[in-house]
Each structure stands twice: as structure tokens, then as C-alpha cells.
Amino acid sequence: MSLTTIKSDALTVTISSTGAEMHSVKGTNGVDYLWNGDPAFWGSHAPILFPVAGGLKDDFYELNGVRYPLGKHGFVRTAPFTLEKATENSATFLYQEKDEGFPFEYDFRATYTVDGNQVKVDFSVSSRDERPFYFSVGAHEAYATPEGIEQYTVHFDETETLGHAMLDGSQNTHETMLIAENTKELPLKQEYFSVDALVFRTLKSRGVTLVGGGRKIRVDFPDHPFLLLWTKPGAPYICIEPWCNGPDMIDADPRIDHKPGFMRLEKGQTITRTHTITFG
Numbered sequence: 001m002s003l004t005t006i007k008s009d010a011l012t013v014t015i016s017s018t019g020a021e022m023h024s025v026k027g028t029n030g031v032d033y034l035w036n037g038d039p040a041f042w043g044s045h046a047p048i049l050f051p052v053a054g055g056l057k058d059d060f061y062e063l064n065g066v067r068y069p070l071g072k073h074g075f076v077r078t079a080p081f082t083l084e085k086a087t088e089n090s091a092t093f094l095y096q097e098k099d100e101g102f103p104f105e106y107d108f109r110a111t112y113t114v115d116g117n118q119v120k121v122d123f124s125v126s127s128r129d130e131r132p133f134y135f136s137v138g139a140h141e142a143y144a145t146p147e148g149i150e151q152y153t154v155h156f157d158e159t160e161t162l163g164h165a166m167l168d169g170s171q172n173t174h175e176t177m178l179i180a181e182n183t184k185e186l187p188l189k190q191e192y193f194s195v196d197a198l199v200f201r202t203l204k205s206r207g208v209t210l211v212g213g214g215r216k217i218r219v220d221f222p223d224h225p226f227l228l229l230w231t232k233p234g235a236p237y238i239c240i241e242p243w244c245n246g247p248d249m250i251d252a253d254p255r256i257d258h259k260p261g262f263m264r265l266e267k268g269q270t271i272t273r274t275h276t277i278t279f280g
Contacts, residue, residue: 001016001017002017003015003016003017003023004016004083006087006088006112006113007114008089008115008116008117009116010027010116010117010279011028013026013114015112017080017081017083017093018079018080018081019048019079019081020048020076021046021048022046022141023045025277025279033143033215033279034143035143035236035237041235042142042232044077044142045141046140046141047140048123048140049137049139050076050123050125051074051102051125051135051136052072052073053073053074053136053138053226053241054072054073054138054243054248055169055171055247055248056070056072056254056259057171057248057251057254058254060254063255068101068102069100070102071101075099075101076108081110082095089115092111093111095107095108095109096108102133104129106129107128108123108125109126117278118278121274121277122273122274124271125137125263126270127268127269132266134256136244137243138224138245139241142231142237142239143215144237145213146213146236147213147236149189149231149236150190152210153187153188154185154186154188154240155186155211156183156185156203156205157184157207159184160180160182160184160204160205161178161180162181162183162200164176164178164179164198165199165201167196167197167199170247171248171250172199172249172250173250179198188229190234193229193231194233196230197239197241198229199226200227200229201225205227207219207220207221207222208227210238210240215280217278217279218277218280219277220275222275223242223273223274223275224242224243225260226245226261227240229241243261244261244262244263245260245262246260246261
């Protein structure tokens with residue numbers, strides 16, 4: 001594992017070659033906004049989820065009548081990336097390896113660009129394969145909440161009816177738990193995460209802001225239809241996770257072209273999904 005550092009006048013961002021994962025985002029006051037990866041709770045910081053976010057029903061999908069095994073969150077989280085390009089304020093990491101569940105010719109790039117107090121994150125997939133294939137991608141940044149998550153509130157850009165899609169293991173059921181109606185604010189509670197994540201499949205908002213502990217962290221996700229919030233009960237962090245696909249339903253069709261949020265890529269095409277994180 002090697003670490004790459006990029007900087008602006010307001011932030012210093014450190015990224016690992018393992019998983020192309022951000023390890024820290026520090027302000028000029030020395031405060032690290034990201035979770036430190038303490039394995040006593042959760043040993044990651046901001047893993048990339050590719051070519052699937054979440055879990056597929058029975059951990060496989062079908063494409064053109066062929067079954068491909070693919071585990072929860074894909075396989076790049078712990079994979080070695082190559083640092084393809086770096087400047088003072090930007091770094092691009094490349095991954096091209098085939099997997100049993102994703103045996104295609106492709107280039108997957110994760111690019112981080114820091115500008116002032118904002119980090120722009122681009123996930124790009126380019127196809128070199130003769131066969132069309134499908135993929136998705138998701139982000140999983142964990143933000144430090146040293147005072148405890150119950151001292152923090154998530155603010156939504158739009159007035160929302162916050163219905164959490166219930167989980168059975170890694171799959172969504174068809175039940176929804178209503179958390180709040182006609183609100184732009186969700187004060188965080190430990191009880192929300194007693195089972196797993198909060199899964200929002202129908203938000204109008206394309207941006208949310210985490211406020212508390214003297215911190216203000218905004219996440220804009222215009223390209224991601226799904227948003228999840230997650231922590232381990234009692235842990236001092238909260239993950240704000242924009243995903244392009246949602247967790248599979250418990251009765252999901254195995255065909256990947258029938259799954260919401262998956263993107264079809266033809267040879268020579270590139271698809272990029274972007275989210276930005278602003279630290280205040």
C-alpha cells in the first residue's frame with residue numbers, strides 16, 4: 001500500500017493505493033473529517049463499491065443467460081490500484097483486473113480533485129470489451145462524529161417523507177418504515193441502525209448536509225438515485241453513501257438488465273458518476 005496526498009489551501013487529502021480509498025481529509029486546523037478506521041468498530045474509511053453497491057440476491061446475477069457470482073459491494077475495496085496521474089490538487093487511480101463475477105475488458109478510474117474546501121470524486125468506467133456489460137458504483141465515506149452520532153443532524157435539500165426501505169440481510173423487503181414526514185431534518189439516533197443501514201430509495205433531494213460538533217459536511221450526489229446512512233451502533237462515525245443501484249429486493253429478478261440503477265456499457269463508451277463533498 002502506498003499513500004498519495006493532494007492539497008488545496010483549505011484541505012489535505014490522503015488516498016491509499018489499496019482500493020483507491022480516501023484515508024483522511026484534514027482541514028487547516030488539523031481536524032480529520034473522515035473516520036480513522038479503528039478496527040474495534042470498522043476498519044475502513046471510504047471504500048469504493050464496484051461493480052455493485054450492496055448485495056445481490058443469492059450473490060449472483062445473470063447476463064445473456066450466464067450466471068456470474070458477485071459478492072456484496074463488489075471486489076475493488078481491497079484491490080491494488082495504480083496511480084495513473086497526480087498533481088498537487090488531483091489524483092487518478094486505475095484498476096483493470098478481471099474478476100470471476102466481472103470478466104470484462106474495462107478501465108475503472110477513481111479521480112479525486114480538491115478545490116478550496118471541496119473534494120470532487122469521479123468514478124469512471126470505460127469499456128474495451130466486445131460484449132456489452134452492466135455495472136454500478138457506490139460511495140461509502142464515513143465521517144467522524146467524535147461526540148456521538150446523536151449530536152448530529154442530516155439536513156436534506158428538499159422537504160422529504162423519510163421512508164426507510166427495510167432490510168432482510170443484504171436485501172430490501174417490500175416494507176417501508178416511516179421515520180418522518182414533511183421534513184428537511186433528520187436528527188440521528190442510534191436506534192435507527194440497530195439492524196443495519198437506513199436505505200432511502202425515493203428521495204427528491206440530491207444533496208444532504210451533516211451538521212453537528214462544530215462541523216458541517218455537505219454531500220452532493222446528482223448522479224446517484226439511492227442514498228444510505230449507516231454506522232455500527234455506538235461507533236463515532238456516520239456513513240453517507242450515494243449509490244447508483246439499490247440493494248436487491250428479496251424477490252429480485254437475477255437478470256442484471258432488470259435491476260434498477262445498473263448501467264449498460266458498450267465498447268468504446270465511458271460512463272462517469274460524480275459526487276462532491278464540501279467541508280465547513
